[in-house]
Amino acid sequence: MPSAPLVPGSGTSRPSRPDRITAAVRYAVETGLLGADRPVAGFVDTEGVHDSVTALREAFTGPYPVLHTFAAKAASLVPVLRLLADRGMGCEVASPGELRIALDAGFAPARIVLDSPAKTREEIRRALELGVAVNADNFDELERIDALRPPHSRSTVGLRVNPQVGGGAIGAMSTATDASKFGVALRDPGARDRVARAFAERPWLSRLHTHVGSQGCPLELIAAGVAEGYRLAEEINGALGARRITSLDIGGGLPVDFTDDADRPTFAEYVSVLRTAAPGLFDGRYALVTEFGRSLLAKNGFIGALVEYTKEAGGRRIALTHAGAQTATRTVLMPDAWPLRVGAFDATGRPKRGPALVQDIAGPCCFAGDVVAWGRELPELSEGDFVVLYDTGAYYFSTPWGYNSLPRPAVHGFRVDGAEQGVRFATVRDAQTLDSVSAESGLGHVDALLTLADDTRPTPSDGPRTPPAPGRPEHP
The missing domain is CATH 2.40.37.10 (Lyase, Ornithine Decarboxylase; Chain A, domain 1)
Known part of the structure; x- marks a missing residue:
C-alpha cells in the first residue's frame, strides 16, 4: 500500500x-x-513490536544462552509471527494448528517449543521428527515419548512441573494453583521423587518447565514459581552428580497494565525480581527459555x-x-x-x-x-x-x-x-x-442432513412445508 x-x-x-x-x-x-x-x-x-522485542532482549542480557519464544496463541497471524521470527524470536505453540503456522511463518524447528496438556501421539511424533522441543505435561506423556522418540532425535525434551505457589487475581489465568490442570503437581505426595526418577531414568530428558500464569499474577508470584523450578533442577542435578538438566523454560506470563499507555511492568523489572528470587538462575549454568505473548503484543x-x-x-x-x-x-x-x-x-x-x-x-x-x-x-x-x-x-x-x-x-x-x-x-x-462464512458453516454439505431425514419429512397433515430455496430442486 x-x-x-x-x-x-x-x-x-x-x-x-x-x-x-x-x-x-x-x-x-x-x-x-x-x-x-x-x-x-x-x-x-510494527515499530512498537520491534521496541518490545528489543526491551525483552536487553532485559535478559548476560552470560547465559536464552531463547525468547513468542506464545503463538497471543497473535496467531502468520505475518505477525513472520515479523517476530525476523526479529530473532522463537515460537511457543500449543496445538497442531499453531505448529503449522509457526513453520509457515519461517521459524526453524529448533526454535519452536511445543506445550500442551493434551498432546496426541501424532503431535508428539511429528514434533520429534521435526526436531521441535517438547515439554511433556505429565508422566504418561513421558511414557509416550519413550515409545515415539527416534534414537537420534534432535528435539530437546522437558517436563513441566506445577510449583503450586498459588494463584493471582484472575483464577482462569493462574496455572500454579493446587489443582491446576497443567504439569506435575510438585507438592503432591511423592511427586517430587517421581520427577527426580524420571530424569534419572531418561538421559535425554534435559529441561525443566515451570509457568505460574499471566494476567493478574504479580511479579513476586511468578518469580516464586520460577525459583521453585530452579531449586528442583539444582536438587536433581546434585543427586545425579551431573548436569542432567541443562535448560530451564521459565514460561512467560508477564501481566499487562490496561489502565494507560505505559509498558508496566517492564521486562527489566521482571528480571530484577527474578534475580532476587533465584540469583543462580543467571550465572550461566542453565540455558533459559521464555514464552512471552501478551506483554509483547498487547x-x-x-x-x-x-x-x-x-x-x-x-x-x-x-x-x-x-x-x-x-x-x-x-x-x-x-x-x-x-x-x-x-x-x-x-x-x-x-x-x-x-x-x-x-x-x-x-x-x-x-x-x-x-x-x-x-x-x-x-x-x-x-x-x-x-x-x-x-x-x-x-x-x-x-x-x-x-x-x-x-x-x-x-x-x-x-x-x-x-x-x-x-x-x-x-x-x-x-x-x-x-x-467464506457460509462455506465454514457447512455450505458444501448443505443437503447432508436431508439424506438422514427421508422418513421424517412432514406430510400435508403436519402443516405447511418450507418451500425450497430459489434455484434449488426440492429434495426427492
Whole structure:
C-alpha cells in the first residue's frame, strides 16, 4: 500500500505510541480501511513490536544462552509471527494448528517449543521428527515419548512441573494453583521423587518447565514459581552428580497494565525480581527459555470500529459499534478482569473533542451483555464516528469469536515514519467474506442432513412445508 499523505506530527523525529495510533486511525479512515464498508478492523504497530522485542532482549542480557519464544496463541497471524521470527524470536505453540503456522511463518524447528496438556501421539511424533522441543505435561506423556522418540532425535525434551505457589487475581489465568490442570503437581505426595526418577531414568530428558500464569499474577508470584523450578533442577542435578538438566523454560506470563499507555511492568523489572528470587538462575549454568505473548503484543495493537447508531435507554447513552464480543471476547465476558481503554474519533478519523458524556460502548452481537465499556466518559459519540479499543494487539482481533456468524475483521500492520508521521499499511489478514462464512458453516454439505431425514419429512397433515430455496430442486 502506498504511503499516506503527511499528517501533522508532534515535531519529534520519532512519534510516540499515542501519536502513531492517532496517525494510523486518521489515515485508515481516509483510505477506507475503516468506514461504512469496512466497519471494524485490527491494527498492528510494527515499530512498537520491534521496541518490545528489543526491551525483552536487553532485559535478559548476560552470560547465559536464552531463547525468547513468542506464545503463538497471543497473535496467531502468520505475518505477525513472520515479523517476530525476523526479529530473532522463537515460537511457543500449543496445538497442531499453531505448529503449522509457526513453520509457515519461517521459524526453524529448533526454535519452536511445543506445550500442551493434551498432546496426541501424532503431535508428539511429528514434533520429534521435526526436531521441535517438547515439554511433556505429565508422566504418561513421558511414557509416550519413550515409545515415539527416534534414537537420534534432535528435539530437546522437558517436563513441566506445577510449583503450586498459588494463584493471582484472575483464577482462569493462574496455572500454579493446587489443582491446576497443567504439569506435575510438585507438592503432591511423592511427586517430587517421581520427577527426580524420571530424569534419572531418561538421559535425554534435559529441561525443566515451570509457568505460574499471566494476567493478574504479580511479579513476586511468578518469580516464586520460577525459583521453585530452579531449586528442583539444582536438587536433581546434585543427586545425579551431573548436569542432567541443562535448560530451564521459565514460561512467560508477564501481566499487562490496561489502565494507560505505559509498558508496566517492564521486562527489566521482571528480571530484577527474578534475580532476587533465584540469583543462580543467571550465572550461566542453565540455558533459559521464555514464552512471552501478551506483554509483547498487547500495547502494539488496536481495534478501530464504526459507530453505527447511538440511542438513549433508561437514562443511559449507548453507542452501538461494530466491535463487540466477536473480537473483544474476554472483555465482554469478564469486564472486571479485562477492562479496555476506549478512544473517541470523529468521522474524519481525528480525536473527537468536546464535553465528556457518560456512555456505554456496545457491540453488534445479539445478546444484552455485548458491551465493551460501561459508563465511560467520552466526547459525545454520533453515527459515523469511530471508537478505538486500545491495547488489543494480543488475543483480541487475532482470535475472533464466530458469534452471530459475524465475519472476521481485516487486520493491517502499520508504520509511521518520521516527524511528519507519514503512514504505511500492509495487509495482515483480509476481512472474511460472506461466502467464506457460509462455506465454514457447512455450505458444501448443505443437503447432508436431508439424506438422514427421508422418513421424517412432514406430510400435508403436519402443516405447511418450507418451500425450497430459489434455484434449488426440492429434495426427492
